[in-house]
Amino acid sequence: MIETALLLGRLVLGLAGVIIVGCLLVTWLAPAFTRLEKAAAGFGLGALVITLWMLTLSGLGECFTLPLVMLPPLALVAGLWGGKKLSVARLSKRAGFKAQTFLRPQTPSPTPYGVWDWVFISLLAIFFLLATARAVMYPVWAWDAIAIWGFKAKVFYLQGAINLCGFEAHNYYPNLVPLLVSYLYLWLGQVNDHLVKLVFPLWGAALLAMLFGMLKRLGLTRTQALGVTTFFALNGITFISHLFIVYADLGMTYFALGAAGFIYLWLTGAAPPRTLPVAALCFAGLAWSKFEGPPLAVTILLAAVLTLLWLRPPESGRRLASLAWPVGGLLLGYLPWRLFALSHGIETGSDHILGFYWNQLFKALPALGRGLINLTQFGILWPTALLALTAARRKIFTSPLLFLALFLGGNFLALLLAYAVAPTSPFEFHLYLRATLDRLLLHLAPLAALVIGEGLKFLETGEAMPAGKVLSSS
Amino acid sequence: MEKQPSQARDTSCLTRIPPRPHWLVRLILLLFVLQLGWLTWQFRKDISDMAQRGWSHRWGTAVREEDPFYQWIAEMGRNTPPGVTYIFLDNYEAGKEVEARYHLYPRQHLLLLPEAPPSLLFYTIRQNNVTYIFDRDAKRPPGPGLQAALALGAAQPLNLPGPGRAYRVNPKLITGGFYD
Numbered sequence: 132m133i134e135t136a137l138l139l140g141r142l143v144l145g146l147a148g149v150i151i152v153g154c155l156l157v158t159w160l161a162p163a164f165t166r167l168e169k170a171a172a173g174f175g176l177g178a179l180v181i182t183l184w185m186l187t188l189s190g191l192g193e194c195f196t197l198p199l200v201m202l203p204p205l206a207l208v209a210g211l212w213g214g215k216k217l218s219v220a221r222l223s224k225r226a227g228f229k230a231q232t233f234l235r236p237q238t239p240s241p242t243p244y245g246v247w248d249w250v251f252i253s254l255l256a257i258f259f260l261l262a263t264a265r266a267v268m269y270p271v272w273a274w275d276a277i278a279i280w281g282f283k284a285k286v287f288y289l290q291g292a293i294n295l296c297g298f299e300a301h302n303y304y305p306n307l308v309p310l311l312v313s314y315l316y317l318w319l320g321q322v323n324d325h326l327v328k329l330v331f332p333l334w335g336a337a338l339l340a341m342l343f344g345m346l347k348r349l350g351l352t353r354t355q356a357l358g359v360t361t362f363f364a365l366n367g368i369t370f371i372s373h374l375f376i377v378y379a380d381l382g383m384t385y386f387a388l389g390a391a392g393f394i395y396l397w398l399t400g401a402a403p404p405r406t407l408p409v410a411a412l413c414f415a416g417l418a419w420s421k422f423e424g425p426p427l428a429v430t431i432l433l434a435a436v437l438t439l440l441w442l443r444p445p446e447s448g449r450r451l452a453s454l455a456w457p458v459g460g461l462l463l464g465y466l467p468w469r470l471f472a473l474s475h476g477i478e479t480g481s482d483h484i485l486g487f488y489w490n491q492l493f494k495a496l497p498a499l500g501r502g503l504i505n506l507t508q509f510g511i512l513w514p515t516a517l518l519a520l521t522a523a524r525r526k527i528f529t530s531p532l533l534f535l536a537l538f539l540g541g542n543f544l545a546l547l548l549a550y551a552v553a554p555t556s557p558f559e560f561h562l563y564l565r566a567t568l569d570r571l572l573l574h575l576a577p578l579a580a581l582v583i584g585e586g587l588k589f590l591e592t593g594e595a596m597p598a599g600k601v602l603s604s605s
Numbered sequence: 606m607e608k609q610p611s612q613a614r615d616t617s618c619l620t621r622i623p624p625r626p627h628w629l630v631r632l633i634l635l636l637f638v639l640q641l642g643w644l645t646w647q648f649r650k651d652i653s654d655m656a657q658r659g660w661s662h663r664w665g666t667a668v669r670e671e672d673p674f675y676q677w678i679a680e681m682g683r684n685t686p687p688g689v690t691y692i693f694l695d696n697y698e699a700g701k702e703v704e705a706r707y708h709l710y711p712r713q714h715l716l717l718l719p720e721a722p723p724s725l726l727f728y729t730i731r732q733n734n735v736t737y738i739f740d741r742d743a744k745r746p747p748g749p750g751l752q753a754a755l756a757l758g759a760a761q762p763l764n765l766p767g768p769g770r771a772y773r774v775n776p777k778l779i780t781g782g783f784y785d
Contacts, residue, residue: 135665254641261648264655268664271707278703285710297713298706325665362637368647507647510640515633522629590627 135326138319142326145318146333148201149311153177155208156412159215163403171340172409174333175385179416180204182310183467186293190471194291197317242353251357255339258364258371259332266328266375276377279304284312285322295477303479305468307419308379328375335374338385339364342577345392346584348401355587363580366510369569370576380570382420383427388577389413390457391431391538395581397453398438398531407453411460418464427574428461430545434537441533485554494560495550499543502568509569509576516579519586526589535582542575674701674741677767678708681739684765687711691737692729692774694719694751701741719748726750727779730759738772754779 153173157164164172184204185195193199244252271281279300287293287309295302315327339360346356364370373381393410396402414431417424432454439450472479503513520527520536527536546568555563626634645652658664669675685691690713695702697716706714715729719740727750729735738751738760747755751772754760759778763771 261652261655264659265651268655268658268668270666270669272669274700274703277707282703282707282710285707289711298710325668365641365644366637367640368644371644371648506640506643510644511633511636518629518633587630590630 138321138323138326141318141320142315142329145315146330148205148318149177149181149314150174151177152180152204152208155212156180157409159208159212160408160412161403161405162215163405164409165344167340168344168403171337171344172389172413174337175382175389175416176409176412178307178311178334178382179412179419179464180208181314182307183415183419183463185287185310185314186306186467186471189293190467190474192292195287195313195317196291200314200317245354247354248357251354251361254361254365255357259336262335262371262374263329263332266332267325269325269328269375271324271328271377273376273378280308280379281312281324281377283309284316284327285324287313288316288322293471295475301422302477303472304379304422305419305424305464307416308377308382312377324377328377331377331381332374334381334385335364335370338381338388338577341385341388341392342580345388345396345581348396348403349399349581349584349588350401351584351588355591356584359580359584359587362515362583363512363577366512367506367508369508369573373573378570379421380573383417383424383574384577386413386416386420386424387427387431387574390417390428390460391434391535391578392581394431394435394457395531395534395578398435398534407456411456411463414457414460415464418461419468423571423574425461425465426545427542428457430541431538432457432461434534434541437537438531438534441528442531485552487551488553489551490557491553491555491560492547492551495547495564498550498561498564498568499546502572505569509572512576512579512583513572516582516586519583519589522586523589532582532585535578535585538578539575539582546571673768674704675708677765677769678705680765680767681737681771682709682712684763684771685709685712685737689713689736690715690733691739692717692726692735693739693741694721694748695741699741705739705741717750719745719751721748721750723750723753726754730754730774730776731779734776736774736776738774740770740772741768743768743770 150170150173153176154169155173156176157169157172181200181204185200188195188199271277276282282298282300283295283306286295286298287306293306293310311330312327315330316322319327342363343356343360346359347353351359370384373384390410390413393402393406393413397406397410414428417428435454435457436451439447444450471477502508503517516539520532523532526532550564553560553563658668663671670679688711691709692715693702693705694717695705696718697703702716713733715733715735717726717729719742721729738754740747740751747770751760754772754774755762757778759776760772760774763773765771
């Protein structure tokens with residue numbers, strides 16, 4: 132019992148390390164983020180920085196040790212944060228007022244929590260209690276966790292490096308999740324594949340906190356934002372399952388929300404200043420989480436470009452040029468691993484496109500429709516999102532809501548096309564569909580929650596986002 | 606900084622009763638509540654199992670140790686040095702091969718079908734200096750490759766009870782010149 136408590140303490144320290152690194156980075160990049168937003172974005176960005184650093188260490192031929200993995204990224208972000216704090220303090224001293232008043236906007240006194248707030252908070256608390264218990268009580272058992280993510284994490288920890296010699300476990304897949312788990316094994320001092328799963332409910336909580344923050348930024352009240360967040364979390368088993376099965380799709384979903392959600396806030400003018408650099412790092416996380424990350428990132432960029440070209444806001448050219456931030460982020464997440472793979476002779480597997488199979492397209496089309504209305508997988512999330520888009524249909528072509536519609540619609544189309552060209556045998560195709568569709572829809576699901584938030588705002592107030600114009604914020 | 610609309614609305618809640626939600630919102634909330642019931646039903650077995658395990662302190666590694674396949678694999682892990690190479694005879698779709706690889710790492714893992722012919726099995730043994738063969742299913746008869754290895758004396762059954770069969774292999778006894 133004491134040993135378990137000690138292990139848990141070490142694990143908590145490891146998780147705190149991730150959050151501290153990420154929070155310092157977010158505070159340095161975007162000081163106007165609220166504490167909740169900093170913690171939510173900080174978790175993912177901390178994981179990104181630490182795992183990219185572990186990749187660098189492996190590239191340099193250094194063996195993973197806890198001080199070597201932890202201290203340099205911590206020192207770097209602390210230095211950046213401290214340097215900025217110091218320069219702001221100097222600036223404010225010269226100007227003759229306190230740095231605090233310069234940095235922090237005046238916030239009104241908090242509204243007391245209402246009944247509905249407590250209902251939603253209680254539901255989320257029960258949800259996390261169950262998900263956390265389910266995660267830490269059972270060792271890794273799900274197929275991809277045993278075959279790929281958890282296996283790689285064990286190998287990287289035992290080898291002290293990204294060493295893929297002697298096995299084939301989709302070696303070309305990006306390694307954010309395995310390296311994050313290896314980093315926690317370093318803290319634990321052993322391979323403990325049930326306690327380590329605590330990271331996944333925490334990651335899910337960060338995702339929900341990020342979603343809640345975005346909904347608030349879009350103008351929803353606290354109760355509404357909590358309601359939509361709860362609605363997303365507790366609709367169907369897909370999201371909750373990914374809080375304990377140790378797949379990389381939770382990371383993908385988190386970074387997809389960060390990348391697309393922050394871009395959407397930026398398009399609506401609701402984003403705090405300097406949101407784009409944070410969004411850029413989410414693009415990096417997207418590319419470093421899964422092989423499907425870069426294509427998804429490209430669809431976000433494409434939707435943003437099309438939205439700007441269609442709406443033609445003031446300073447369209449400057450805004451289009453600002454998208455260089457996410458492009459840079461995408462390259463940051465994609466190139467280091469590609470360079471490592473090339474230099475270490477890791478072959479990039481690819482599903483060779485041999486042809487366009489109409490029969491697969493015709494099978495995928497109803498499967499996608501069924502997936503969207505599958506009560507077990509996503510509850511009523513997708514039909515509600517469709518309803519919200521219908522409710523705000525007049526605003527789609529005159530507001531940044533177009534971005535969300537393009538992103539979701541474009542990705543549904545991309546899914547169908549991907550299934551149409553997938554090189555699977557006819558008797559395997561339905562299994563392939565069944566095994567992948569819920570995961571692919573999960574990547575997009577938080578954006579459906581943003582659509583629902585916009586629809587709710589439209590229904591409750593009669594107006595949605597700033598119509599016909601895109602405000603300047605970054 | 607521009608005042609957020611949400612802040613304005615939050616403050617207004619103090620002074621007036623919030624308006625009744627739109628009928629569509631109420632309908633969706635009702636459907637959501639019904640869906641929550643369905644979700645709880647979906648997880649009923651997990652909740653019950655977690656409660657029992659929490660009560661009896663049978664969680665973590667104890668969960669894995671209830672699985673006969675894991676017990677067998679763990680026994681093989683205890684009886685084989687970490688540096689060896691083994692062949693696991695199974696079909697990938699059964700999902701047990703990935704478990705064996707996970708638990709037996711850092712031992713070098715090679716997968717062959719149980720029906721592997723002698724030529725393929727012998728080539729793999731020779732090429733990779735294989736010293737163990739693990740067949741996942743003890744109930745099925747040995748495939749042609751394994752039968753040939755047994756007949757040659759290159760594979761010797763190990764007494765490790767479990768759902769599968771384990772063999773010690775001497776690659777030096779496979780001298781080549783064997784054709785299917």
